[in-house]
Structure formats: structure tokens, C-alpha cells
Amino acid sequence: MALGSGGDFLLTTVDSVARWAQASSVWPLTMGLACCAIEMMTATAPEYDIARLGSEVFRASPRQADLMIVSGRVARKMGPIVKRLYDQMADPKWVISMGACASSGGVFDNYAIVQGVDTIIPVDVYVPGCPPTPDGLLYAVNLIQQQIKQGGRGGILARA
Amino acid sequence: MPSSQAPPAGSTALDPTAVRPDIADARILRVTPAEVRATLSGLRDDGFTMLLDVGGADYPGREPARFDVVYHLLRMPVTIATVAEVGTPERVRVLCGVPENDPVVPTVSDLWPSADWAEREIFDLFGVRFDGHPDMRRIQMPDDWEGHPLRKDYPLRGVARERTPRPSFALKSNVGAGTPASGKTAAALQKQIAQARGQAKQEPPT
Amino acid sequence: MTTATTPGARTETGGYAVDVVERSDNRMVLSMGPQHPSTHGVLQVITEIQGENITKASPEIGYLHTGIEKSAENLFWSQASTVIERMDYLSPLTNALCYYLAVEKLLGIDAQIPPRANHVRVLLSELSRIASHCVWLGTGGIDIGALTPFFYCFDLRERILDLFEASGGARMHPNYIRVGGLRDDLPDGFLGRLDAVIAMYEPRMRDLRGLLQKNPIFQDRTIDIGIISAEDAVAWSLTGPVLRASGIAYDVRKAFPYSGYDGYEFDVPVRTEGDAYARFLVRLDEMDESMRIIRQVRKKLDAPGPVQIPDTKFAPPPKETIALSMEALIHHFKLVSESFRVPPGDVYQAVEGPRGELGYYVVSNGDNRPWRVRTRPPSMYNLQVLKKLAIGELIADMVVMIGSLDPVFGEVDR
Numbered sequence: 001m002a003l004g005s006g007g008d009f010l011l012t013t014v015d016s017v018a019r020w021a022q023a024s025s026v027w028p029l030t031m032g033l034a035c036c037a038i039e040m041m042t043a044t045a046p047e048y049d050i051a052r053l054g055s056e057v058f059r060a061s062p063r064q065a066d067l068m069i070v071s072g073r074v075a076r077k078m079g080p081i082v083k084r085l086y087d088q089m090a091d092p093k094w095v096i097s098m099g100a101c102a103s104s105g106g107v108f109d110n111y112a113i114v115q116g117v118d119t120i121i122p123v124d125v126y127v128p129g130c131p132p133t134p135d136g137l138l139y140a141v142n143l144i145q146q147q148i149k150q151g152g153r154g155g156i157l158a159r160a
Numbered sequence: 161m162p163s164s165q166a167p168p169a170g171s172t173a174l175d176p177t178a179v180r181p182d183i184a185d186a187r188i189l190r191v192t193p194a195e196v197r198a199t200l201s202g203l204r205d206d207g208f209t210m211l212l213d214v215g216g217a218d219y220p221g222r223e224p225a226r227f228d229v230v231y232h233l234l235r236m237p238v239t240i241a242t243v244a245e246v247g248t249p250e251r252v253r254v255l256c257g258v259p260e261n262d263p264v265v266p267t268v269s270d271l272w273p274s275a276d277w278a279e280r281e282i283f284d285l286f287g288v289r290f291d292g293h294p295d296m297r298r299i300q301m302p303d304d305w306e307g308h309p310l311r312k313d314y315p316l317r318g319v320a321r322e323r324t325p326r327p328s329f330a331l332k333s334n335v336g337a338g339t340p341a342s343g344k345t346a347a348a349l350q351k352q353i354a355q356a357r358g359q360a361k362q363e364p365p366t
Numbered sequence: 367m368t369t370a371t372t373p374g375a376r377t378e379t380g381g382y383a384v385d386v387v388e389r390s391d392n393r394m395v396l397s398m399g400p401q402h403p404s405t406h407g408v409l410q411v412i413t414e415i416q417g418e419n420i421t422k423a424s425p426e427i428g429y430l431h432t433g434i435e436k437s438a439e440n441l442f443w444s445q446a447s448t449v450i451e452r453m454d455y456l457s458p459l460t461n462a463l464c465y466y467l468a469v470e471k472l473l474g475i476d477a478q479i480p481p482r483a484n485h486v487r488v489l490l491s492e493l494s495r496i497a498s499h500c501v502w503l504g505t506g507g508i509d510i511g512a513l514t515p516f517f518y519c520f521d522l523r524e525r526i527l528d529l530f531e532a533s534g535g536a537r538m539h540p541n542y543i544r545v546g547g548l549r550d551d552l553p554d555g556f557l558g559r560l561d562a563v564i565a566m567y568e569p570r571m572r573d574l575r576g577l578l579q580k581n582p583i584f585q586d587r588t589i590d591i592g593i594i595s596a597e598d599a600v601a602w603s604l605t606g607p608v609l610r611a612s613g614i615a616y617d618v619r620k621a622f623p624y625s626g627y628d629g630y631e632f633d634v635p636v637r638t639e640g641d642a643y644a645r646f647l648v649r650l651d652e653m654d655e656s657m658r659i660i661r662q663v664r665k666k667l668d669a670p671g672p673v674q675i676p677d678t679k680f681a682p683p684p685k686e687t688i689a690l691s692m693e694a695l696i697h698h699f700k701l702v703s704e705s706f707r708v709p710p711g712d713v714y715q716a717v718e719g720p721r722g723e724l725g726y727y728v729v730s731n732g733d734n735r736p737w738r739v740r741t742r743p744p745s746m747y748n749l750q751v752l753k754k755l756a757i758g759e760l761i762a763d764m765v766v767m768i769g770s771l772d773p774v775f776g777e778v779d780r
Contacts, residue, residue: 110432110433176712179711272601
């Protein structure tokens with residue numbers, strides 16, 4: 001469960017330690033869909049190294065992951081599966097919508113692509129780009145960490 | 161964003177496959193659905209052992225056959241072969257016209273197992289059925305999808321989304337070239353101009 | 367738990383029903399994917415296993431269907447390459463090159479492409495091939511449990527992506543190849559960076575080969591796994607390294623040369639065993655041959671030259687002339703607002719992508735937008751053979767087989 005209500009400042013030492021621990025070990029779910037997935041893999045590679053931010057391992061099982069990085073275009077056939085995986089993740093969980101296609105449908109304004117994964121699941125951070133450089137993804141993880149340390153969810157971002 | 165400036169209708173060719181540009185990419189054959197299996201197995205016996213691709217195309221308004229199922233074959237040795245033995249193999253393009261009212265073509269998936277998914281995809285996206293296919297169901301779209309998306313009369317954004325209004329800044333680019341301005345705006349503008357000039361009689365509001 | 371329903375039907379919870387097999391004799395039906403760490407993308411393989419042995423494998427695709435071909439029909443000829451590049455997203459420039467070669471054939475300008483443009487096109491194609499094989503090798507290693515090659519490969523890939531970013535502006539989808547040549551000439555300093563990549567390649571490949579090629583665990587896991595005979599390879603329409611590992615030396619660069627490939631000296635690596643290890647060796651040797659071509663291209667890039675055909679009906683005029691010449695201004699305006707028209711006709715153009723023969727069957731009806739862009743997706747045909755390969759193998763070998771076929775789902779599903 002989320003510690004403290006949304007948007008509050010850190011109140012107790014225990015809270016702050018717990019949030020620091022959470023923020024320092026955000027483990028993403030391997031949710032690679034398309035081109036953005038390759039840049040997500042590159043973010044784990046030595047040049048960008050997401051492990052130094054705490055995301056040491058990417059868990060394949062949603063039960064064991066905190067962060068879902070929707071990286072790539074979400075096809076209509078894949079939509080229910082993304083939703084099911086999000087539901088299977090245990091709280092507290094966060095979502096990064098990586099890339100233009102996941103954020104809004106991107107280049108593909110057509111019958112086959114879900115126009116933004118935030119129509120199916122709530123998103124915490126959007127990363128623009130097609131694909132965004134791994135730097136962008138690392139910044140997004142930084143923002144997630146800030147949100148965790150500030151307590152609760154959402155912060156200044158509205159939820160769909 | 162796609163631009164939809166439509167060109168004048170007179171410049172489009174209804175059957176591009178009938179135009180033979182001077183490109184030496186493949187030998188071209190046109191067959192009817194009844195001749196497909198005989199032609200393709202004849203070509204296979206002749207050395208065109210690899211079925212490169214089975215694809216579809218839609219030419220609405222073309223008579224007698226709206227759809228085209230396009231087979232590309234390649235002459236290929238079936239045993240271990242060096243670069244010199246492969247050489248510059250020949251390609252064949254077999255175009256099979258499929259009429260709109262009875263879009264059925266015999267399958268070739270027993271001749272080439274690789275035709276399985278390709279034929280399913282043509283069924284999924286164009287609606288052309290393949291007679292004798294072991295597993296004729298959709299492959300790309302969800303199983304309960306309605307409609308065949310790559311047909312020309314299927315809207316790009318999908319049936320459901322076509323009905324939703326687009327933001328106003330997008331509407332302008334969606335207007336085809338030559339479409340007259342919408343009635344209400346033009347009339348209101350005329351009214352304003354006439355009033356400003358103090359000439360017009362008061363038109364009853366529409 | 368589940369009732370028997372026809373395979374592929376929807377259940378009430380929105381899932382897809384699979385064949386339900388009563389649990390006896392250790393028989394089980396598994397759905398591997400579409401979210402899976404080792405399926406190289408969104409692939410669902412509905413596997414029936416008995417103990418550890420696979421008795422049936424049905425891959426289900428379509429989880430990344432993007433409607434790229436339909437989108438391309440609604441974009442101008444030059445805009446369509448933006449969506450077409452996103453098909454095989456591990457080597458985007460290969461897709462763009464094949465598409466533009468087809469368009470240039472329909473326009474009748476394929477003989478007029480300037481030599482320097484062809485040299486750069488070949489350079490970028492071969493760099494894309496190496497970058498794509500780096501991803502294959504890295505992820506293939508991870509699937510088997512070898513984590514180190516992933517880091518070595520992605521570091522090499524980073525240097526190549528730096529070159530794409532320098533020349534085209536973006537790491538992955540630069541849209542740098544255009545009708546009639548390239549968008550712009552190579553920037554200053556590019557050749558120096560290219561030399562650095564060429565120098566780094568040899569020691570890096572030595573490291574990679576040292577890590578895997580004679581590694582007994584790697585050999586145990588890949589030798590005699592997923593054997594395809596030459597005859598089967600042709601029947602299943604396989605192309606690329608998968609076909610060449612089964613003994614048939616068909617390479618589009620040799621069979622139907624394009625962009626000046628007949629002017630370069632390179633070999634086509636071939637193996638006859640047809641197993642996953644043979645495919646591994648063929649791809650490694652292919653990377654070496656690509657570097658060999660790159661070295662030859664590098665020598666030709668020292669001489670300056672134009673990179674676009676001078677005909678401004680297809681390629682935009684140089685920016686400096688737009689303020690000075692009325693004709694240049696008009697051509698630029700027309701190209702941006704209406705694009706050029708391509709005479710009616712159809713053409714099939716193929717290139718040798720990292721996965722096999724990538725082909726486009728492009729139809730034009732005289733309009734300024736493509737009428738139909740049908741992709742011949744090598745990954746889709748290569749992946750289909752999994753239905754046959756998997757039978758009789760262990761479930762643990764499934765990831766090895768998928769990895770050795772090297773599918774990219776942007777291309778399989780489009």
C-alpha cells in the first residue's frame with residue numbers, strides 16, 4: 001500500500017526510509033512491445049545502465065515487478081493483455097508510457113493501434129520520442145523516484 | 161499526419177497491374193482462381209520451388225475481379241548449393257483476380273506449407289477465403305473483429321473511431337481539395353459582410 | 367476451470383481459448399507469451415508438452431499489428447517511409463532502402479542515383495546488419511543464460527547508432543534515405559568516427575567469439591537443435607541466415623545486386639548442418655563480411671560528390687537556391703505540399719535484410735500516394751517453420767529455436 005497520502009511531504013523517519021528504499025529499487029516488468037523496447041534494452045546496457053538507478057533486474061512476472069514500462073505501440077489485440085498484466089501487478093505499482101505510440105498512438109492514427117495506453121491503464125510518467133533515447137527513459141525513472149519519495153502517487157501529474 | 165489532398169480523378173489508373181512498366185523484376189502471369197493450383201504446381205515442377213510471398217491487393221471498381229492475390233515464386237535449388245549454383249534465379253509473379261461477389265481461391269498450403277499464414281493474412285485483411293485451408297481464421301486482427309481492414313472502403317481509423325469527431329484544427333486538413341466551404345460558415349460570413357455594407361435584407365435565421 | 371471451447375474463440379474473461387487437453391500422462395498446454403522475456407517480442411506460442419517434450423507448437427501472431435501498410439496508403443510517397451521504417455525496427459534503414467528502390471524503379475530513375483549516394487546506402491545497410499546481429503547475439507545469449515555478450519554487443523551497437531545519429535539525426539529511425547539518394551551529405555567528422563568503429567570491431571568480435579563459439583555449454587545448447595534440411599528450408603520459404611545455414615547460398619546481394627553491391631568483394635557464409643549452432647556461426651561470419659564491405663566502401667567515401675539526383679521534381683532543391691530561384695521555390699513547395707506522382711504500375715523489389723529477403727510489392731495508380739505496399743516479411747516466413755521445428759524438442763530448447771530464427775515482430779505483424 002502507498003505510504004502517506006498523495007503529495008504530502010515526508011513526515012516520519014520511518015516513512016522516509018521506507019520511501020527511499022522503494023525508490024532505490026524499482027524493478028521494471030519486461031513489457032517490451034516494439035522499437036521502444038530496443039531502447040529500453042539499451043538503457044540496461046553499459047552506456048546508459050539503468051541498474052545504477054536501482055532497476056537491477058527486469059522481472060518477467062508481473063507479480064514481482066513494481067514498474068511497468070509500456071515500450072512500444074499497443075495493438076488492439078495486445079490491449080487486453082496489457083490491462084491484465086497491470087492488474088496482476090501488486091501494489092504499489094507505477095507505469096511509464098514510453099514513446100509516442102504508447103503515450104498517444106504516435107505515428108499510427110489508425111484502426112490497429114490503441115491511441116495511448118492511458119486509455120487502458122493509469123500512467124505516471126509519459127516519455128516523448130520515437131523512440132526516446134535511453135536518456136529519456138532514465139529521466140522518466142528519475143521522475144518516478146521523485147514521485148515515490150514525495151509519497152503516494154501522481155504528484156503533480158493528473159491520472160487518466 | 162497524413163495529408164488528404166486528393167488528386168484529380170482522371171489521373172488514376174484503375175488497373176495498375178495492366179500497365180507494364182519497363183522493369184525487369186519478374187515474369188508476369190495472370191490467372192483465374194480455377195487455374196491457380198495448376199499454374200503454380202506447373203511452375204514448381206519447372207524449378208520455381210520457392211514461394212516467396214502470397215499477398216493481396218484491392219482495386220475497387222475494377223471489373224471483373226476486384227481483388228488480386230499475388231504469388232511471387234523464385235527458382236531455387238532444393239539441395240545444398242553454392243553461390244554460383246544459385247546464380248541469378250528467375251522470379252515469377254502470378255496475379256490471380258478474385259471477384260468481389262465470390263472471393264474464393266483454392267489454397268496452395270498443401271503445395272507450400274509456408275502459404276499457411278500468408279493466406280490467413282489475406283483472409284483477415286481482405287476477406288478472400290482460401291478453399292481447403294486447414295485453419296482459415298484471422299491472424300493479425302482479434303478473432304472477433306468485424307470487417308477487413310485493408311479493403312479500400314474500410315476507414316483508416318477504424319469504423320468506431322471514424323464516427324468520433326476530430327479536433328477542429330485537424331478538420332481543415334481532412335477536407336478534400338475542391339470541397340466547397342460548409343454552408344453555415346459561408347452563409348454566416350456572407351451575412352456579416354452584407355450587414356457591414358448595410359445592403360442586405362435581414363435573412364431569416366436558418 | 368476452463369470448459370472445452372474451439373481454439374481461438376473468446377472466453378468470457380476476454381482471453382483466447384486454447385485446446386484443452388485433459389491432464390494425464392504429464393500432458394499440458396502452455397501459453398508461452400505474448401508477454402515473455404525470451405520470445406523476442408510479442409509472440410504467443412501455444413505449446414502442448416508431454417513431460418519435457420514438445421508435441422505441438424502453434425505460434426499466434428498479430429499482437430503488434432500496426433496497420434503500417436494501410437497507413438502507407440494514406441501518406442505521400444516520401445512520407446510513407448516514416449511508417450515503413452518502423453517495421454523491422456532493428457534495421458530501419460534496410461526497410462527504407464528497399465521501399466525507395468522500388469519507388470525509384472517505378473519512377474524510372476534507378477539508374478541515375480549518384481555513386482556517392484549508393485556508397486552511403488551500402489554503408490548504412492551493412493552497419494544496420496551488424497547492429498541488428500548485435501541485438502540478436504546479445505538477446506540470444508541472454509535466452510541461453512550468457513549475460514556478458516549482451517553488454518559487449520550493445521556497446522558495439524551504441525557506436526553504430528552514434529553514426530546513424532550523426533548522419534541521419536536519429537538513432538533508430540533516421541529517415542535518411544530518400545527518393546533519388548539521401549537527404550543530405552555526411553557531416554564533417556563522420557569519416558573519422560567511422561574509422562574508429564572499424565578499428566573497434568576486430569577486437570570486439572574476437573572477444574565475442576571467445577565468449578561463445580567454443581563454449582561447451584553454448585555448444586551443448588545449440589548443436590543439433592532445430593535442424594532444418596535444405597529441402598524443408600525451400601518448402602517453408604526461408605531466406606537469409608536460416609536458409610544459408612541449411613546449405614543454400616542464396617543472398618539477394620549476390621543474386622539480384624542493387625546499389626552497387628556487385629562492385630564489392632564479399633563472400634556469402636554457408637553451413638550445411640542446419641541447426642541453431644550453424645545459424646549462429648553464419649550470422650557471426652556475416653558480420654565479418656559486412657565489415658569487409660564497409661572497409662571497401664570507406665575507401666570510396668573520401669571522394670566528394672552529389673548525394674541526390676539533380677532532378678528537383680523528386681528530390682528537394684538545395685536550400686540555398688530556394689531564396690534565389692523561382693523554379694526551386696515552386697518545386698520545393700510542390701514536393702512538400704503535394705509530393706510527386708509515380709506513374710502507374712507494380713514492381714517487386716527485394717534486398718537482403720539481416721533476417722532474409724525483405725521484399726516490397728509496390729503498386730502505384732498514378733497518384734501521389736502508394737496504392738498498395740505489400741511487404742514480403744522474412745521474419746514471418748522464418749517464424750512459421752517453428753511449427754515444424756519444435757516438435758520433439760525439449761521445452762527448454764524453444765527459446766533457443768526462436769532466438770536462432772531471429773524474428774522481429776514489427777515485421778511479422780506489421
